[in-house]
Each structure stands twice: as C-alpha cells, then as structure tokens.
Amino acid sequence: MNWKSNSVRLGVLAALACVLLLAVAAWASSDAGSTAAAAEAATQVATNGSKLPWWAWPIILLFFCFILGIIAVLAGVGGGVLYVPLVSGFFPFHLDFVRGAGLMVALAGALAAGPGLLRRNLASLRLALPVALIASACAIVGAFMGLALPTNVVQLCLGATIMFIAMLLLFSKNVVRPVVTKQDAIGLALGMNGAYRDESTGETIEWKTHRTLPGLLLFIVIGIMAGMFGLGAGWANVPVLNILMGAPLKVAVGTSKFLLSITDTSAAWVYMNKGCVLPLMAIPSIVGLMMGSFVGVRLLAKAKPKFIRYMVIGVLLFAGGKALLKGLGI
Amino acid sequence: MSAIKTPKEQITYANLLFYGSWGALALMLVTFLIYVFGVLTPHVPMEQITSLWSHPVSEYLEKANVPHGWGWVALIGQGDFLNFIGVVVLAGMTIVCYLTLIPAFLKEKQTIFAVIAVLEVLVLTLAASGIVGGGGH
Numbered sequence: 001m002n003w004k005s006n007s008v009r010l011g012v013l014a015a016l017a018c019v020l021l022l023a024v025a026a027w028a029s030s031d032a033g034s035t036a037a038a039a040e041a042a043t044q045v046a047t048n049g050s051k052l053p054w055w056a057w058p059i060i061l062l063f064f065c066f067i068l069g070i071i072a073v074l075a076g077v078g079g080g081v082l083y084v085p086l087v088s089g090f091f092p093f094h095l096d097f098v099r100g101a102g103l104m105v106a107l108a109g110a111l112a113a114g115p116g117l118l119r120r121n122l123a124s125l126r127l128a129l130p131v132a133l134i135a136s137a138c139a140i141v142g143a144f145m146g147l148a149l150p151t152n153v154v155q156l157c158l159g160a161t162i163m164f165i166a167m168l169l170l171f172s173k174n175v176v177r178p179v180v181t182k183q184d185a186i187g188l189a190l191g192m193n194g195a196y197r198d199e200s201t202g203e204t205i206e207w208k209t210h211r212t213l214p215g216l217l218l219f220i221v222i223g224i225m226a227g228m229f230g231l232g233a234g235w236a237n238v239p240v241l242n243i244l245m246g247a248p249l250k251v252a253v254g255t256s257k258f259l260l261s262i263t264d265t266s267a268a269w270v271y272m273n274k275g276c277v278l279p280l281m282a283i284p285s286i287v288g289l290m291m292g293s294f295v296g297v298r299l300l301a302k303a304k305p306k307f308i309r310y311m312v313i314g315v316l317l318f319a320g321g322k323a324l325l326k327g328l329g330i
Numbered sequence: 331m332s333a334i335k336t337p338k339e340q341i342t343y344a345n346l347l348f349y350g351s352w353g354a355l356a357l358m359l360v361t362f363l364i365y366v367f368g369v370l371t372p373h374v375p376m377e378q379i380t381s382l383w384s385h386p387v388s389e390y391l392e393k394a395n396v397p398h399g400w401g402w403v404a405l406i407g408q409g410d411f412l413n414f415i416g417v418v419v420l421a422g423m424t425i426v427c428y429l430t431l432i433p434a435f436l437k438e439k440q441t442i443f444a445v446i447a448v449l450e451v452l453v454l455t456l457a458a459s460g461i462v463g464g465g466g467h
Contacts, residue, residue, distance in 0.1 A: 001356055013332070055366065058366065075374045081387075092383070092384045094383060095383060096387040097390075104417065104420075107420065107421065108351070108420060111347060111350075111351035111424075112352065112354055114344065115345065115347045117334060118340050118343060119341065125337065125340045126337075129446050129447065131426050133446055133449055136450065136454065140453070151386065157337075189442070190442065191440075196334060204334060261424055262450070265457075266457040268421050268444050269421055270419065272400060272459055273416065273458075274398060275391045275398050276387050277417060278379065278383060279361075279362060279414070279417070280364060280366075280376070280379055280383075281383065283362040285427055286358070286360075287359065292342075
C-alpha cells in the first residue's frame with residue numbers, strides 16, 4: 001500500500017518534471033524564435049542573439065539538464081539521447097555546439113559511472129575492449145561526416161534516428177539472461193566471458209557471448225551514428241550486447257555505459273578540435289545532468305513507474321518530429 | 331561457489347578513472363566559476379558568444395577570432411579557455427587508463443588485448459591531436 005502510494009507520488013512528480021522540461025524548452029524556443037526574427041530584421045547589425053542576458057542561459061541550461069538527468073535515469077536512457085534532440089530543437093544554439101556539448105554530457109556521465117561498474121564486474125573490460133576499438137574509430141569518421149554535411153541534412157537524419165530510438169525503446173524486448181549454449185570462436189579467442197554476483201538474488205552468474213562477428217560489425221554503424229549526432233549510443237549498445245551477443249542484461253547495460261566513455265572520447269576530441277565545445281553551454285549542461293542523475297538514482301531505488309518510460313518515448317517522438325521539421329525548414 | 335575475481339588491470343583502470351574523472355569535473359566547476367564571475371577576462375565576450383552560438387561553428391571561429399585544434403593553449407590565461415583544462419583532462423582520462431593496460435596485458439602474456447589497447451591509444455591520440463581533418467569546415 002505504502003509502496004504503491006510512493007510509486008504514484010513519484011509518477012506524478014515525474015510527470016510534472018516532464019511538463020516542466022517541455023515548458024522550459026518551449027520558453028527557450030520562443031526566445032530563439034524571436035531571435036531569428038530580430039536577426040532577419042537587422043542582418044548587418046551585430047546584435048545580441050537573445051532577449052535574455054547572457055547569464056540567464058547557463059542557469060536555464062543547469063535547471064533544464066537537472067530535470068533531464070532525473071527523467072533520463074528513471075526512464076533508463078542516457079542523457080545524451082534526450083539532450084541533443086531537445087536542446088537542438090528548442091534552444092537557440094546551433095547543432096554544431098549542441099552535438100559538442102551532448103558528447104561532453106554523455107562522456108562525463110559514462111566516466112563517472114565507469115569505476116563503480118568495473119569494480120563490481122558489471123562492466124567487462126574484455127568485452128568492451130574489442131568493441132570499443134571498432135566503435136571509437138568509427139565515431140571519428142561519424143564526427144567528420146556530421147561536421148561536413150549540411151546542417152539541415154544532419155538535422156533530418158537526427159530526427160529520423162530519434163524516432164527510430166523511440167520505436168526501439170517501445171518494441172525491443174531485452175532478455176535478462178540470454179541462453180548461450182556454445183561460445184563462438186571469436187568470442188572464445190577474445191575471452192568474452194565472465195561472472196558477476198547478482199545483488200538481488202545473491203547468485204553468481206557466469207556468462208559468455210555468441211554471434212560475436214555480426215555484433216562487432218554492428219558497432220561500426222553504432223560508432224558512426226554516435227559521432228555524427230553527438231549522442232551517447234547506449235540505446236544501440238545494449239540490444240546488440242544483450243539480444244544479439246548474449247551478454248546478460250546487467251552486464252550489457254554496465255558494459256554499454258563504460259563503452260560510451262571510450263566511444264564518446266574519440267568523437268568529443270574531434271568536436272573539441274573543431275571549436276564546437278562552448279564552456280558557457282557545455283559545463284552547466286554537464287553539472288545539471290550529473291546532479292539530476294544523482295537525484296534520479298535515489299528516486300529509482302524507491303520505485304520505477306513504467307509509464308515514465310512511455311512518457312520519455314513520447315518526448316523523444318516529439319523532439320524527433322521537431323528535428324525533422326527543422327531539417328525540412330518548416 | 332567460488333568468489334568472483336575482478337581482473338587486476340580492471341581494478342587499476344577503475345581506480346585511475348575514478349580519481350581522474352571526478353578531479354576533472356571539480357576542476358571544470360572551479361574554472362567555470364572563474365569564467366562566469368569575470369575573475370579572468372574571456373577571449374570572446376559573453377554578449378558576442380550569445381550572438382554567435384546560433385550560427386555554424388565556422389562562423390563562430392571566424393568572427394570571434396577563435397583558433398581551432400590546440401591553438402587555444404596560447405589563450406589559456408583567458409577566462410573562457412581556462413575551462414578547457416578540465417575538459418582536456420576529462421577527455422584524456424581514457425587514454426591515460428588505456429596506457430596502464432598495455433604493460434598489464436603484456437605481463438599476463440595476453441598479446442591480443444595488449445595489441446587492442448595499443449591500437450585504441452593510437453586511435454584516441456589521433457583524434458586528440460587534431461591532425462585528421464584539421465581546420466574549421
């Protein structure tokens with residue numbers, strides 16, 4: 001009874017957080033819209049790009065990312081996947097800077113989570129190493145592709161990808177403990193196996209992978225997409241590691257988070273060298289999202305209302321649609 | 331039931347990552363406060379940033395006279411570029427952690443993993459160097 005009322009209370013809070021998130025985004029968007037109109041009216045004049053004073057933006061971003069961090073944890077998605085479409089869709093920042101900040105946000109979250117996951121064997125270094133090499137090399141290629149293509153094309157592709165991610169979250173059925181009867185030769189040679197202790201049951205779970213080659217090949221695509229759009233790629237890493245390669249869900253989630261710290265590093269360097277990381281927007285975003293994640297984890301321990309996940313899917317569809325329209329110039 | 335042993339190199343990696351990434355985040359926070367409170371004058375004035383961040387990066391680099399690649403090192407004394415110290419430490423942690431893996435794997439005679447670690451260091455260093463595709467687009 002108590003648990004149920006806690007769940008309901010948390011659900012209402014999360015729903016309010018979602019509404020608040022969209023309200024801030026809509027407000028930022030209206031300022032961005034008036035900015036565009038003002039810019040058109042006075043093209044030759046070096047005007048301030050916003051009606052707001054400069055110091056308002058870091059505060060708005062800090063608050064926005066704090067809420068984003070809570071929602072991301074409760075919905076079980078990475079911060080980057082929500083950050084890039086929402087901030088590029090509703091804030092006045094150009095996609096180049098949003099992708100740069102998005103990668104830094106995903107990187108900071110992954111680096112902070114990595115040590116705990118590695119120590120508890122929930123992330124496997126031996127599973128991550130070969131996969132990370134492929135994904136990080138391809139993320140560099142993706143980053144260059146993303147920076148070379150026209151912005152509207154990237155925005156269109158981003159919109160389509162975000163909508164695909166929403167569908168993936170809606171329909172993919174991850175398996176807690178996939179059955180792997182025989183490990184394949186590549187998995188065996190690379191030592192892609194291990195054991196971890198399940199804290200909820202006290203059981204020791206041994207695991208090994210199969211279908212390693214198709215799994216590794218898919219990380220080429222994942223790396224390119226992570227670099228091109230500045231998204232953390234946990235949404236793609238987990239199903240490939242879990243459903244395709246047969247890693248238990250906890251190991252797949254942990255290894256995926258750790259993997260982001262390597263994949264996003266390579267793409268982040270490219271964006272940084274190209275001048276796409278602006279401290280005024282990247283640092284409040286990182287701090288806000290990490291603070292939100294801490295609060296989110298505490299709330300998560302109490303309950304996990306399922307409908308938050310559906311709400312986030314709705315937010316992603318909305319943000320994806322907005323990116324598509326922006327790409328089409330509508 | 332045997333106790334689960336976490337490989338030694340994995341523990342070393344985790345410890346290094348823990349101190350490095352949290353240290354970098356703390357550093358970023360301090361330098362950001364120095365920046366926004368105007369303790370050090372920024373290279374690009376705040377008002378100019380807000381007028382340029384809605385334009386492509388190439389325009390920002392040109393109009394604000396911002397160097398690309400590692401050119402920012404020359405501007406380290408300015409409030410905005412001071413922030414890049416923490417950013418670089420954060421983005422460099424993975425390379426540092428990987429460097430510790432190479433001798434550990436070689437000692438265990440795990441040549442495949444040592445080679446993978448060397449290749450990863452090369453990939454990340456190449457990305458960090460700014461050699462590939464240098465310059466704004």
